[in-house]
Amino acid sequence: MRWIWIDRFEQVETGVQAGAVKNVSLAEEHLHDHFADFPLMPPSLMIEGMAQTAGILVGEARGFAEKVILAKIKRARFDRLVRPGETLRYRAEIEQLTDAAASTLGRITVDDELVGEVDLVFSHIDQNISGLEFPQENFVFTEAFMALLNTFRQHGGERIEL
Amino acid sequence: MPALSRQEIFENVKQTLVDALSVEEDEVTEEATLTGDLGAESIDFLDIVFRLEKTFNIKMPQEELIPRDILSNPDYVNDRKLNAAGIAALKQAMPHADLSEFEKDPDIDKISDVFTVGSIVRFVEAKLAEKG
């Protein structure tokens, strides 16, 4: 199982807001444990989808200079169950952004219906050394994430004709 | 924004701490320390500052809250504890905080423990007064 919980960016407004989609599919292994007889998209993985959308937005605003990691879930609320075949839309906006940290607000929708709200705080861990050991290089923004962003930038979501 | 009374500032700070730390309203007294009594972690400090900046429309720069330059100045620090000169400099730089407990064991890693609800309220009051 890959640890990528968004499929595609639909919009990126540097330093302001970003939108990404995630399709929920029975081809995904985790749904068969959550739960075998009634697959549901786990709320914790919807939080991760928002964290990836918002984290890339925050990282991009700072030129990926810092390692941006999820430090606090202020609040994550879910209004209904999400099932296979549904498309999740994550919209994240930057509320505050400083050298040390960032706070983001997020809404999750399915077909324009509000499904959840997720508000997060990210820490720029190079700036907040608190006795933790981690590698020097920016391990957070992996090739997979950068590819998502590059796909958006290069094609802007356009169709490619054969 | 019309001038806020101290009580209004206190109520807003209290609500912010209740929301950010999942504590009960009656735990948020003037003397309660953020770390010791209310269980705040370092990420909570960043969260609380963000919320207060938004609520009161003020800026609360990190270096004004906790003067890292004093805490990392070799003239002021021996073996991760502040010396007399360091403590004097700290008192000047942090007029909003009560450092009397901290003075007994001036361990620079424990600086966050000095923040009480009251010291946060005083800091916000000062910032609002600056704005005029």
Place this chain on the structure above:
Amino acid sequence: MKFVLIDRISELESGKRIVAHKALSLAEEYLQDHFPSFPVLPGVLMLEALVQASAWVVREALDFAPSLVVLKEARNVIYKSFVVPGQVLTIESNCRELTPTESTFLASGTVAGREIVKGRLLLRHLSLAERDPRLTQTDERLRAGQRTLFGLICKPRAVGAAAG
């Protein structure tokens, strides 16, 4: 991966408190992406472990009546450090409130006594047949699956009425 974030329950005070464990292994595939040079348990999987531990308290206390126990709201979940492969995250969750349809927990995770994560959880409990009586069979299968899994992971030191 198997989306089971609790490997073992060691203590269970019925309707009140649970101590459970999640062991992290480099064999867990998602670690290759999180992160390639620095494999650590993702924060949301720590949260999922807290949720699953709490859900077991609900199911055991309500005799597996609700077929679904899901996270409704998480508040002030903070991450203090990392969990690396080879370590075991010990979860303790304390129930603050428990009704047939809802519960509140204060939960935390530690590694070798050091606190890694803590937060407040609100869970919702439901059965599908409440909404559609045709789903009674599905509810039964869900309950059976949960009982089986509980039997696999629950090896408590008996406290109060909860011996497995």
